[in-house]
Amino acid sequence: MDRARQKKVQKYEEFVDRRLKPDLLRAMAERDKVFEQQKIFSDLKRNIENLEKNSVTSLRTMVNLGSEVYMQADVPDTSHIFVDVGLGFHVEFTRSEALNFIGTKEEQILRLIDEYTRLIASIKAQIKMVCEGIREILQLPVSEL
Structure with missing residues (x-):
């Protein structure tokens, strides 16, 4: 029975280390890239508004x-002005057209950030669930936080 438990625990630990943790790191890195895009568009919007003001x-x-x-x-x-619309393409906009595009892009970026945040929370929940499974297999007491 102990040998079987050890194999199960090892299998779960490998799943966390080889699959869930890399997925979590990848999702967090992608969300960070989207945050960077959000900052770029926010700065551009502020600059255009300052030009107009x-x-x-x-x-x-x-x-x-x-x-x-x-x-x-x-x-x-x-x-x-020319705005990078993605995939290396730059489109010439008037200031008002650029502000409209940026508003649309910001909405899209917020949805993407929300999706990545939900994905990260889901992966963290899976890791916690697997750790709870390991705790139950090893019959360890529940630790209170």
Whole structure:
């Protein structure tokens, strides 16, 4: 009986270590990427609103060329901007069109964050359930938190 219990416990532990924990880490990393997207769109929205509020029609800025190498850039007309819509595509929008797109994108991002949060909670619940199963197999007392 002890040998059978040990095999079951080992099987459950391997399931947690090889399947559930990597799934949890992957889901958390994906949600973090979505949080980063949310921040980018939030910053863009704030910048566009500042351009409109201050009636800025042209500006001088620093542009990251990559590897933290910056170059000064003159933007003669800020009435149209290019927005990364995904998959490497950039679409030219007016400020109001960009704000509408960003609003739609933010809703989509919030739904995605919610989905990942539910997935993470589900995986954590599965891990807890397997740990409870191991506790029952080993006939350990329930620890109070």
